[in-house]
Each structure stands twice: as structure tokens, then as C-alpha cells.
Amino acid sequence: MGLEVKFPLLLLLLIPVLYLVFLYVRKNKKREFWLVAGLRTAIFTLLILALAIPQILLPVKGEKVIFLMDRSDSVRNGDNVALDWIEKSVKGKDKEDAFSIVTMGKDAFLEQALGKQKLSVTEFNTKVDGSETDIESGIQFAASILPKDSGGRIILLSDGNETIGNSKEGAKLLKNRKIELDSVLMERAIQEDMSITDLEVPPSMYKGEEAQISLTIDSNSSKSAKVRISVNNQDVLTENVAVKEGKNVYRFSYKVEETGMTVFKGEIATDHDTFIENNSMYSVSDVKGTPKVLVVQGKESGQIDAILEGTGLLVDVIVPEKLPTVLSGYLQYQSIIFNNVPGTVITENQMNLIERAVKEFGTGFVMAGGDESFGLGGYFKTPIERLLPVDMDIKGKKEMPSLGLMIVLDRSGSMMGGKLELAKEAAARSVELLREEDTLGFIAFDDRPWVIVETGPLKDKKKTVEEILSITPGGGTEIYSSLEMAYQELEDLKLQRKHIILLTDGQSATSSSYEDLIAAGKEKNITLSTVSIGSDADRGLLEDLALWGSGRFYDVIDASVIPSILSRETVMATRTYIEDNPFFPVMVENPDWSFLAEGGVPQMNAYIATTPKSRAAVPFMSEKEDPVLAEWQYGMGHTIAFTSDFSGKWSGDWARWEKWPAFVSHLVTRTLPQYETEPYRVSLDKNEGNTIVSLEAANGGGHTLPLETAVVSENGEQIATNTKLVAPGKYELSIPDSSGMYFLNVKQTDQTGNVHVYQTGFTVPYSEEYLLKRANKDLLKELVGLTGGKELSVEKDSFRPTASKNYLKQPISQWLILLAFLLFFVEITIRRFGMGRLFGWLIRKQVEPTGGTSRVERLPVREKAVVKTETVGEANAAGSVNTPVESKTKVKRPKPVEKTLTAEEKEERMRRLLEARKRKN
Structure with a gap:
């Protein structure tokens, strides 16, 4: 046991304290003052000691050891070796020794808590992200398990190949805490592996150019492999190559036929390959040339591809079901045209990708009308509506027929999860499309119908939405009774439109006749549409129900289209969004479109009613002031809404107009982006687990203008980042270090107000965890040396005594402060009452009579007394004064006559004596 003072310099305060106490007692000789001075010295000494924080050091028995196991992919299949080492180490420990187990990769996790248990875990239970090795965070986590004021030992079982973090900084912190770091080398098993370490293509090319592709492969063995090169997810080259041990560089050429952002991907495949994570790599090139347009066409959409190709544009035409599912599939086009495309066949993810391409990368977008477009196509509250210059809701401007809508929703157990949530969201979206005077009813069913919203006028939309969103999943599936209830609710209502929407993912048997039920409903002007969700639904039955009910049948594979279906059905039920009275569009003063209006414009047959957004420009409008053509800037991209159609069915004489090709061409070319040519390198x-993207002005300019940047991953996820200026003309942005393909859009406004846009892509390669590296013995040796640890080769050394003894530190400051306060109260009491009162009881005990007789028989009497007599001389006649004369006369006092005192008189005399002494003191 020992004593440690945390702040020893504070003990110097004792010097002024002792000096002040000395000044206090210097002129006071009484014992009472010396006692007070001693108490004050003790009080101040105790307080100063308490401030210095003394700690009693109590020896701790046993060692504390943390086993830190590297479970990253570079030591894949090393778990059994590590567990065997730990088990043998634990068997040799003393009963007072304690240990814990921590596993690490990209993050660290506690596998077994610190304790004196005799057995270790037999298998690792935590799931570790092995794509990175962060030894520093592992060391910090392991150190946090050890008691704060005591040392211990961390045993690192690793190959030493760290990919993120700085383990040396973590080791320095261990040294300050007197924690030793030992290492156990985990050798990587010698296995065959082949990896792509580089894929190079020119960052900028022209259409028709022979792209020189350089592919670098590293291998630790000689064998054959298959190399595959793809461009925008289309395989363009496959070749078998002979790979030698070491570094191999292969060159291929490919004639670039597509313009826009072009993504190259290199892949290899071989037998007995350890890591597949390092078998692919991306590269991006911006191919300049003729703009390329994607036309997505539904039925009865006409053929505008011939018009666009006649203007020199490159055109790809696809059906909506073939839309790309990755961002790169859209970035290769300069503009996207939706020609009468229903939103019910486009997933939420595809819509989000299109919105990203428009907003962040400047891709243009055009939506043309038709009976399956805009509000009739189910685009209400979708990402497509967000990017367009018009709202699908006509916001009460039209006189709409009275509508009664019943939604019958399956809430059985099979709908649990995403399907039910999307269905509820879809129903809530339909409520927003309805007017307050419309009638709404909502029935949810499992093995019986449940009325969620009573059938009646929609007076409180907010409350209705809350009731719909509160639906929870239930039990089985029974359709007929719920559908019958829906018909009963609508049949007697005096409404112009009555429509039922049935959504289910299951099957239901019944002895009743659906056909009779629906036929009776049709007599009451009730229509029915059905939605089949998933593969388990009875598609045949639902398709028949929609056919009998004069509605529409939707076969849903991706549940994210359900909201579009319900919004489409709600709009279709009113049948008033189509304005089908022939009219002459009105040209609004607009210099960009005025050349078309020279000599007037022809007649149109119909359009879809929409509402222009506040910032939208409307060059052409109808006689009812509805937009026929509207445009605006959405982020980086320009978008246009043409509410008539391209087929001629609605556009009427416009499709036969001599300026029709010029109109279509101008409409599309206005959406094409304008890009700079490689302004940045x-x-x-x-750095610290992040990827740092550096942008440096290619022209050597030293401008310091701010940049606006957007980074989007291949799957359309926007990556949060901040751009900072680090030097004139040089910028940096940081993104999380996650391998994959990323697209970068840069926007800069110069001093004259002109906007410059640049877009490119980059690939974050796979982690260094998957590179062919041997164990980093030098790093492990350096870490061990920083903390005074040891490179272990035998398990018995795991619990050897640490170089610095471990103590449990027990602070005693609070006890010193308590003692100081007790002495302080004693000192106050002495100064207030005096020694006499405090210790008078001792005196009384000494003078108490024994056997009824007082111990003091008589008072002490002086035998002699000296009388001083001063004589003051009288003044003489001359005014002199006689010198005073002091005369000493011995007066002999008579000897007192002893008198026998009674016991009462003796006690009275003693009492007066004690009182006199008290007054004297």
C-alpha cells in the first residue's frame, strides 16, 4: 500500500499558512492561544492536502487482459486459430486474472465482457464488417474496457494490414495509461487470388473515336482468366487471357458509338479465386457528339422518333417496362421524353433516378399528354410531378361531377410490411385528390370487413388520412362480404360517379356469385377496378371482376406503383381532367416561341387539365387559361409539359401543321444541357475512412469562386457532402469511403453571372483489404515497442505480470475535508467558550467532598502584607512642591481565629471560590 498525490505543487501552500499562524501566536503566550493555533494549522493542512488529491494505492491482485481479434477479410478463415490461442491462454491464467474479448474490422465490438471466468467463447457471435481494418479504433475500444486508473494488457491478434485509421496514435495513448500492447501474428493463408488494380479510359472522347482501354491485373499465380468489358451495362468485349504471376497490363480498343456520360466496367473471372470483391472496376468518360435522346412511348403515342432523327438527334425508343434501373442508364442521354406513358408501370425507384438525372446532372425532360399521362397516368405526388412545371391536381378550377369512391383494402397478415404501408399511403394520396363535397368510404378486410371510414361527404381530410394510416394487419382473407358491403354503401347514393377500388394480395373462396353482385351494382351506375398485389393473388378472379365492373385491372409486381394506381383511379373516376372541346391555343408573349406563332396556330382537339406552378413559364395556353405548354428550370435540368399529345388524336391539326416538325424539334432541343469541356481534373x-475528391482547374486558373456540387451513387442515392476551397482553383469534397460508381455534377457562376456546368464520374475502388499483401510485421513490431509490450509466440505469456504494478487508487480527499470541518468546529467552540468552561467539569471532580466532608478546610491566608503609603507634600509659600515620600510600613495582621465550619458553610465557601476563578479566567 502506498500514497500518491495528484497535484503535489499545491502542498507549497503550507508555507504561507505556517507563516500566518506564526504571526498569530507570536505575541500570545497563553496555552489557549497555542491550542487554537495548532488547530488552525491542522485545519489548513488538511484542506491543502485534500486539494492536492491524495490517493491510497491498494495493490490489485491478478492481471487484466483484453484479446483484440482482427476479423477483417484479410485474415479471413482465421477465427479458429484465434479462438484456439485464446482458449490455451485462458487455461494458464490464475484465478485472480480477468480477461475480455473484442473483435474488430471496420468497427469494434465486445464479444465477451471483462471477468474472471475460466472459459472463453467457443465461436464469435458478432457480425463484423470485414471490408476494412481499423486497428486504431479497435485499440481505443479495448482500452475503454480496462478500469480508468489501472493498467493492463491488450493482445492484438492481427496481420497488421490496417486500411483506415492510425494505429500508432492509438498505441501512444496506451503508453500514457501504462497499458501494454502485445501482438500475435496472424499470417494470411497462401491462397490463389487475382484482382483488377486499374482500369483507364480517356476522360473525354468524341463519338466514333477508338477508345483505348487499359486494364491492369495483379495475380499471385499463373493461370487463365476471362476478361469482360461492358459499356453502360452492355457487354462489348469478352476475351480469355493468360495471366502471369505479378502485374499484367492488357490493352483493348472500342469504338465509341454513344454520346453522353459513358460508364466502362472491367471484370475478370477465374477458378479458385479468394476474393471476388477485387474482380471489377469502373471508369467514366464523357463522350461528346450528337445529342442522344431517350423516347419512352406507351400505346397510341405516335411516332416522333423520325422527326427527331431528321433534326440530327440520336434517338432510342423503348417501352416503359424497359426503363433503366440504375442512374448511368439515364445519364447517357441528354433528354428524356415521356410520350403518353402511364405512371402505373414505372416504379418509385425509376422515378427517383429520373429526378436525380434532371435535378443534379442537367438531363432534360419532356412529358406529352394522352389518356395515360399526367393526372390520368397516376403521377400525382410522384417524383415526376415534382420535376414538371405543372401540378396534376387542377385545384378546384373545374366543375367536376359528384363522386362516390369506395376503397376496399386487404389487411390480412400477408399484407404485413411494405405492401400495406404503400397501400395506405396510396389511399391517403387519393384522399388529397378528392373535394370536400365528394363521398368517400374505406373498408379494410381480413376474415371479415372492418369499416375504417364511414361512407359520407369528405369534410375533414386530415382526420380521414389519420384513420387510414392507423390500419394494422390482421388475419385471413375473405373478399366477397367486404365487396358486397361496398356496393351496399354506394347503391342508394344520388351521385354522378360511383366507383370501387379493390386491392388484395390473396385468394378467397365463396359460394356467392361475384358476377351477380357486380351486375346489380352496374344497374346503380357503380364501376369496379381491381389491383392484384404479388404472386399469390387470384389474378384470374380479379381480372374478371374488373371486366364485369367496367373498370381496370392492375397486376402489380413492384408494390411501389400502388400509389400511382390509386391516384390514377381516383382521377379516372371523375373523367373531367380531359378537355375535349376543340380550341385554338393562345400564344403568350414569349421570344423563345414567337417564331411558331407567325401567321397563327392551328386548332387542337383536346388536352389534359393541369395547374401551372408559380415559377413556370406558359408560352401556350387554352381558352380556359389552362397550360397547353409550360416549362421551367428544375435544378440543373430544363423540363417541359405538353398537355396535348404527339399522336395527332388530341393535337388535331397541329400534327398536320407544316411547323409541326420545327415545334417538336424546338421543344426537345430546349431541354438539352450545355456542358463545359473538362474544366477540372x-x-x-x-483520409480517416473518407474518400477525398479533389477538383483542380484544368486551365491553371487561380479563381476563388464558390462551387455547387452534387454527388450521386449508381443506385441514385444522393451523397451528402460539402465543398471547400483549399487553394486558388483547387477544391475538395469528402464522401464516405464506400466502393462503387459515383457521378459528380459541378455548377459555378462566374463574375459576370454566367453559369458553367460540368459533369463527370469517378469510381471509388475496393478496399485495400482485398489487395495481395503479406502480413505487416514491421507495424506490429513498432506498435509493441511503443508500449513496452512483447511479440508473443506462446500462449502462457498472455497473463504474465505487467511491467508496472497495478493499483486500485482510493481518493481520501473527502475524509480529509470531513476531519478539517470537525477540527474547525472544535476551534470555534474553544474561542467562544474558553478552556475553563470546556474543562471545568474536571476541576469540579477534583474538589468534590469525600464522605460528606469538604477536602478544603480553610482558605489560604497571607501572613504578611506590605502597605504602600504615598504622601503628597503640600505646596509651600514659594510655590515649591515637597518631594513625595514613600513609606513602607510592615503591618502585622492578627492571626485568624480558627472557627469550626459546618458542612453547608464549607460548600457555600467552595462555590464562591469556583465562581471567583471563573470570573478571573
Whole structure:
């Protein structure tokens, strides 16, 4: 046991304290003052000691050891070796020794808590992200398990190949806490592996150019492999190559036929390959040339591809079901045209990708009308509506027929999860499309119908939405009784439109006749549409129900289209969004479109009613002031809404107009983006688990103008980032270090107000965890040396005594402060009452009579007394004064006559004596 003072310099305060106490007692000789001075010295000494924080050091028995196991992919299949080492180490520990187990990769996790247990875990239970090795965070986590004021030992079982973090900084912190770091080398098993370490293509090319592709492969063995090169997810080259041990560089050429952002991907495949994570890599090139347009066409959409190709544009035509599912599938086009495309066949993810391409990368977008477009196509409250210059809701401007809508929703157990949530969201979206005077009813069913919203006028939309969103999943599936209830609710209502929407993912048997039920409903002007969700639904039955009910049948594979279906059905039920009275569009003063209005414009047959957004420009409108053509800037992209159609069915004489090709061409070319040519050089680096993207002005300019940047991953997820200026003309942005393909859009406004846009892509390569590296013995040796640890080769050394003894530190400051306060109260009491009162009881005990007789028989009497007599001389006649004369006369006092005192008189005399002494003191 020992004593440690945390702040020893504070003990110097004792010097002024002792000096002040000395000044206090210097002129006071009484014992009472010396006692007070001693108490004050003790009080101040105790308080100063308490401030210095003394700690009693109590020896701790046993060692504390943390086993830190590297479970990253570079030591894949090393779990059994590590567990065997730990088990043998634990068997040799003393009963007072304690240990814990921590596993790490990209993050660290506690596998077994610190304790004196005799057995270790037999298998690792935590799931570790092995794509990175962060030894620093593992060390910090392990150190946090050890008691704060005591040392211990961390045993690192690793190959030493760290990919993120700085383990040396973590080791320095261990040294300050007197924690030793030992290492156990985990050798990577010698296995065959082949990896792509580089894929190079020119960052900028022209259409028709022979792209020179350089592919670098590293291998630790000689064998054959298959190399595959793809461009925008289309395979363009496959070749078998002979790979030698070491570094191999292969060159291929490919004639670029597509313009726009072009993504190259290199892949290899071989037998007995350890890591597949390092078998692919991306590269991006911006191919300049003729703009490329994607036309997505539904039925009865006409043929505008011939018109666009006649203007020199490159055109790809697809059906909506073939829309790309990754962002790169859209970025290769300069504009996207939706020609009468229903939103019910486009997933939420595809809509989000299109919105990203428009907003962040400047891709243009055009939507043309038709009976399956805009509100009739189910685009209400979708990402497509967000990017367009018009709202699908006509916001009460039209006189709409009275409508009664019943939604019958399956809430059985099979709908649990995403399907039910999307269905509820879809129903809530339909409520927003309805007017307050419309009638709404909502029935949810499992093995019986449940009325969620009573059938009646929609007076409180907010409350209705809350009731719909509160639906929870239930039990089985029974359709007929719920559908019958829906018909009963609508049949007697005096409404112009009565419509039922049935959504289910299951099957239901019944002895009743659906056909009779629906036929009776049709007599009451009730229509029915059905939605089949998933593969388990009875598609045949639902399709028949929609056919009998004069409605529409939707076969849903991706549940994210349900909201579009319900919004489409709600709009279709009113049948008033189509304005089908022939009219002459009105040209609004607009210099960009005025050349078309020279000599007037022809007649149109119909359009879809929409509402222009506040910032939208409307060059052409109808006689009812509805937009026929509207445009605006959405983020980086320009979008246009043409509410008539391209087929001629609605556009009427416009499709036969001599300026029709010029109109279509101008409509599309206005949406084409304008890009700079390679204004920046892009480079990548890694720092503390992040990827640092550096942008440096290619022309050597030293401008310091701010940049607006957007980074989007291949799957359309926008990556949050901030751009900072690090030097004139050089910028940096940081993104999380996650391998994959990313697209970068840069926007800069110069001093004259002109906007410059640049877009490119970059690939974050796979982690260094998957590179062919041997164990980093040098790093492990350096870490061990920083903390005074040891490179272990035998398990018995795991619990050897640490170089610095472990103590449990027990602070005693609070006890010193308590003692100081007790002495302080004693000192106050002495100064207030005096020694006499405090210790008078001792005196009384000494003078108490024994056997009824007082111990003091008589008072002490002086035998002699000296009388001083001063004589003051009288003044003489001359005014002199006689010198005073002091005369000493011995007076002999008579000897007192002893008198026998009674016991009462003796006690009275003693009492007066004690009182006299008290007054004297």
C-alpha cells in the first residue's frame, strides 16, 4: 500500500499558512492561544492536502487482459486459430486474472465482457464488417474496457494490414495509461487470388473515336482468366487471357458509338479465386457528339422518333417496362421524353433516378399528354410531378361531377410490411385528390370487413388520412362480404360517379356469385377496378371482376406503383381532367416561341387539365387559361409539359401543321444541357475512412469562386457532402469511403453571372483489404515497442505480470475535508467558550467532598502584607512642591481565629471560590 498525490505543487501552500499562524501566536503566550493555533494549522493542512488529491494505492491482485481479434477479410478463415490461442491462454491464467474479448474490422465490438471466468467463447457471435481494418479504433475500444486508473494488457491478434485509421496514435495513448500492447501474428493463408488494380479510359472522347482501354491485373499465380468489358451495362468485349504471376497490363480498343456520360466496367473471372470483391472496376468518360435522346412511348403515342432523327438527334425508343434501373442508364442521354406513358408501370425507384438525372446532372425532360399521362397516368405526388412545371391536381378550377369512391383494402397478415404501408399511403394520396363535397368510404378486410371510414361527404381530410394510416394487419382473407358491403354503401347514393377500388394480395373462396353482385351494382351506375398485389393473388378472379365492373385491372409486381394506381383511379373516376372541346391555343408573349406563332396556330382537339406552378413559364395556353405548354428550370435540368399529345388524336391539326416538325424539334432541343469541356481534373485520396475528391482547374486558373456540387451513387442515392476551397482553383469534397460508381455534377457562376456546368464520374475502388499483401510485421513490431509490450509466440505469456504494478487508487480527499470541518468546529467552540468552561467539569471532580466532608478546610491566608503609603507634600509659600515620600510600613495582621465550619458553610465557601476563578479566567 502506498500514497500518491495528484497535484503535489499545491502542498507549497503550507508555507504561507505556517507563516500566518506564526504571526498569530507570536505575541500570545497563553496555552489557549497555542491550542487554537495548532488547530488552525491542522485545519489548513488538511484542506491543502485534500486539494492536492491524495490517493491510497491498494495493490490489485491478478492481471487484466483484453484479446483484440482482427476479423477483417484479410485474415479471413482465421477465427479458429484465434479462438484456439485464446482458449490455451485462458487455461494458464490464475484465478485472480480477468480477461475480455473484442473483435474488430471496420468497427469494434465486445464479444465477451471483462471477468474472471475460466472459459472463453467457443465461436464469435458478432457480425463484423470485414471490408476494412481499423486497428486504431479497435485499440481505443479495448482500452475503454480496462478500469480508468489501472493498467493492463491488450493482445492484438492481427496481420497488421490496417486500411483506415492510425494505429500508432492509438498505441501512444496506451503508453500514457501504462497499458501494454502485445501482438500475435496472424499470417494470411497462401491462397490463389487475382484482382483488377486499374482500369483507364480517356476522360473525354468524341463519338466514333477508338477508345483505348487499359486494364491492369495483379495475380499471385499463373493461370487463365476471362476478361469482360461492358459499356453502360452492355457487354462489348469478352476475351480469355493468360495471366502471369505479378502485374499484367492488357490493352483493348472500342469504338465509341454513344454520346453522353459513358460508364466502362472491367471484370475478370477465374477458378479458385479468394476474393471476388477485387474482380471489377469502373471508369467514366464523357463522350461528346450528337445529342442522344431517350423516347419512352406507351400505346397510341405516335411516332416522333423520325422527326427527331431528321433534326440530327440520336434517338432510342423503348417501352416503359424497359426503363433503366440504375442512374448511368439515364445519364447517357441528354433528354428524356415521356410520350403518353402511364405512371402505373414505372416504379418509385425509376422515378427517383429520373429526378436525380434532371435535378443534379442537367438531363432534360419532356412529358406529352394522352389518356395515360399526367393526372390520368397516376403521377400525382410522384417524383415526376415534382420535376414538371405543372401540378396534376387542377385545384378546384373545374366543375367536376359528384363522386362516390369506395376503397376496399386487404389487411390480412400477408399484407404485413411494405405492401400495406404503400397501400395506405396510396389511399391517403387519393384522399388529397378528392373535394370536400365528394363521398368517400374505406373498408379494410381480413376474415371479415372492418369499416375504417364511414361512407359520407369528405369534410375533414386530415382526420380521414389519420384513420387510414392507423390500419394494422390482421388475419385471413375473405373478399366477397367486404365487396358486397361496398356496393351496399354506394347503391342508394344520388351521385354522378360511383366507383370501387379493390386491392388484395390473396385468394378467397365463396359460394356467392361475384358476377351477380357486380351486375346489380352496374344497374346503380357503380364501376369496379381491381389491383392484384404479388404472386399469390387470384389474378384470374380479379381480372374478371374488373371486366364485369367496367373498370381496370392492375397486376402489380413492384408494390411501389400502388400509389400511382390509386391516384390514377381516383382521377379516372371523375373523367373531367380531359378537355375535349376543340380550341385554338393562345400564344403568350414569349421570344423563345414567337417564331411558331407567325401567321397563327392551328386548332387542337383536346388536352389534359393541369395547374401551372408559380415559377413556370406558359408560352401556350387554352381558352380556359389552362397550360397547353409550360416549362421551367428544375435544378440543373430544363423540363417541359405538353398537355396535348404527339399522336395527332388530341393535337388535331397541329400534327398536320407544316411547323409541326420545327415545334417538336424546338421543344426537345430546349431541354438539352450545355456542358463545359473538362474544366477540372479529378483525383481521389483517402483520409480517416473518407474518400477525398479533389477538383483542380484544368486551365491553371487561380479563381476563388464558390462551387455547387452534387454527388450521386449508381443506385441514385444522393451523397451528402460539402465543398471547400483549399487553394486558388483547387477544391475538395469528402464522401464516405464506400466502393462503387459515383457521378459528380459541378455548377459555378462566374463574375459576370454566367453559369458553367460540368459533369463527370469517378469510381471509388475496393478496399485495400482485398489487395495481395503479406502480413505487416514491421507495424506490429513498432506498435509493441511503443508500449513496452512483447511479440508473443506462446500462449502462457498472455497473463504474465505487467511491467508496472497495478493499483486500485482510493481518493481520501473527502475524509480529509470531513476531519478539517470537525477540527474547525472544535476551534470555534474553544474561542467562544474558553478552556475553563470546556474543562471545568474536571476541576469540579477534583474538589468534590469525600464522605460528606469538604477536602478544603480553610482558605489560604497571607501572613504578611506590605502597605504602600504615598504622601503628597503640600505646596509651600514659594510655590515649591515637597518631594513625595514613600513609606513602607510592615503591618502585622492578627492571626485568624480558627472557627469550626459546618458542612453547608464549607460548600457555600467552595462555590464562591469556583465562581471567583471563573470570573478571573
